[in-house]
Amino acid sequence: MTNTTPFPRPVRHHSLFKRAALTACLLTIAPLSMAATLRIDNGAEPGTLDPQKTSGVWETRIVRELFETLVSQDATGELVAGLASRWDLSDDGLTWTFELRDDAQWSDGEPITAGDAVFSLRRLLRPETTAHNANLYYPIENARAINAGEAAPETLGARALDDHHLEIQLERPTAWFLQAIAMPEAAPLPEHVLREQDERWVIPGRTVVSGAFTLSEWSPQDHITLEKNPQFYAADDVALDEAIFYPLEEASAALNRFRTGALDISYTSVPGGRFEQLRRELGETLRVNPMVAEYFYMFNLRPESPLSDIRVREALNLATRREVITDQLLGMGQTPSYWLVPRVTAGGAEGALPTAQMAMDERMARARELMQAAGFGPNNPLTLTLRYNTLEDHKKIAVALAAMWKPLGVDVALINTEAASHYAAIREGDFQLARYGMVATIDDPYDFLGSYTTGGSSALSSGYHNADYDRLVEQSSETIDPSARAELLTRAQQHLLDDYALLPLYDYVNTALVSERVHGWAPTPMDVHPLRYISLEE
Structure with a gap:
């Protein structure tokens, strides 16, 4: 999101209602299917699906669907309410307060709390986590020192005021901080799960998530299947039943599958030498936009x-x-x-x-x-x-x-x-x-x-x-x-x-192949396309 003010304006309820209405329009325009499977060429095999240990866009695409953030992104890439229903920024630009929605719960039915958010941010800054984007959170009080191993995680400027209110104290006003909070690595994590198992906790059928989809199957070098999460706070608005991600690294193989209808979306780059030919052949299914x-x-x-x-x-x-x-x-x-x-x-x-x-x-x-x-x-x-x-x-x-x-x-x-x-x-x-x-x-x-x-x-x-x-x-x-x-x-x-x-x-x-039967996929400079806004025309 491009900020035109010194720091992001606090989002008020009336803004959220307008954006919710826009999202509702996007969903109602697209024809919905009672049973829909979206098939995606994701470009590569993930090394991990732990949101704080990923570094590749092919990993982040999947992680975004599993873990909802406090501040989310809509189909056009704009920041909207996620697990937080509203947020405020103090006049000096140093204190953010987030109010979590009452109906936010983990896929195992446990409530998502401000304590989970604090736990996640502390884990993100621990040096042993080796989070790829840890430096984006250095504006938080003591974050840099924690990440360098010079301070205890408990000294981080993030605290739960109660189960539904999170306070984050910054060391300096930061224009882009709300965007960082919208990133998957900053998503609250299930403390009640990770305090028992912090290494092998992302397991098909057992991973506790907060997003629109759960991890159903992971067959290395073949496919990853996500299924709709019935516990997601906006599950009734999610049109897809499942999404299957394929780790195709060869552009020609991905193109052939797309042409036969075996793929609905392909993110593997279109071969440069065939671009003009494919643009003529594929028409509007070949999407190109600045990134x-x-x-x-x-x-x-x-x-x-x-x-x-x-x-x-x-x-x-x-x-x-x-x-x-x-x-x-x-x-x-x-x-x-x-x-x-x-x-x-x-x-x-x-x-x-x-x-x-x-x-x-x-x-x-x-x-x-x-x-x-x-x-x-x-x-x-x-x-x-x-x-x-x-x-x-x-x-x-x-x-x-x-x-x-x-x-x-x-x-x-x-x-x-x-x-x-x-x-x-x-x-x-x-x-x-x-x-x-x-x-x-x-x-x-x-x-x-x-x-x-x-x-x-x-x-x-x-x-x-x-x-x-x-x-x-x-x-x-x-x-x-x-x-x-x-x-x-x-x-x-x-x-x-x-x-x-x-x-x-x-x-x-950004080049992508998007089938004509896919609705709700919009080109964005940040190349973010949440599946909760996508539907299929059968």
Whole structure:
């Protein structure tokens, strides 16, 4: 959600009634089916369905359906009431108070309480949880210290006033905090279950959930089945009986299944080389829209890595022909990127690689000079390993980059693994160059820039550290005035780019195949499509 005020306005009852009416209209427009199964190609096999331990969009799509958040999102991506029926923000922007709905209950019939929300936030910030987006919750009092292992979880600025009222105390006003509360990792968790079993608690048929669907079946590398949750507070408005997710990583296989009617929705990327043909053949079932997401290559910057040399990183960036990748290899409207924060992101962050405006001949000459100064060239090649996860277009891009860098005396060895193994290797720092796709959790530059601050997920994976950069990102988070904040965000991003800390390639567009019989699926910049608003026409 784009905020136009210094911090989100408290939601009042009349606003909720209007949004509820809009949702009701969406549901009544769509023809409902008495028995409906939605079949989805989800792109990859989840490594986990614990909402606080996921990191991939293919995991989050499922987790969103299992665990309802205090603040939810409607079919258009707008924030609406979830487990909380209303919320208020103090005049100083530091204290949020959430009122939980009376009819909120877990799938085992136990009531959902403010204590569950407190338990969840404390667990989220525990260092042993290793939550991917823990830094988004640092505005909460003592959150950073808890996540660093320097304070007890019980000191977190979150407390249950009673079973139905949660209070969260912030250290500073934060424009995007309500968006963070709407993320799956912040969903209340069943304390009465997890205090007995905190490791293997996400089990088909036994997982206690709060969302519109329950976990019915999980057959690894084959499918995951969700069934409608009769205990969900809005179960009467959920049209689907079940949803089956398939972990298809090959675009051609997903496309073939979609064409035969075996899939209703496919999220595996449409093959770039066939995009125009498929747009003609598939018509409106091929959905394309801008997305708050960035495709880039992560550098391992640790001292033992050859990419710790800024001259090598700059040279690789200089020799990369981004327009060839976006216009010739892919051709789906992606924007060639010389930055980390996608240009469609709210918040006004600018900045670009220092060499972005150079002509290609000038760039290649400069790149050769840099590589020679670093001790490498055609007669003394630099061998690099490049990791990418299984997908046809990822392979095409990796092969193209290797060819672009060959004139510099760079020999690239490609390593292809399925998504779970790929991202596990990145988290462990087991790479030199690694393909990375960052899909926004919140529509704010902090989501991207914060990941490269000390302790952020990208910083931990890559080994990046810049104290001045950390300071600017921190100041931007504390700044209320939108124009002043945009200036700080721009300065921060420029620091990151001046360090050549990554190799950006393009701003994503979202491509999805959506059957004509699917109703209630709407394109959104954050690529969120709650199944509770979807129905099928038989």
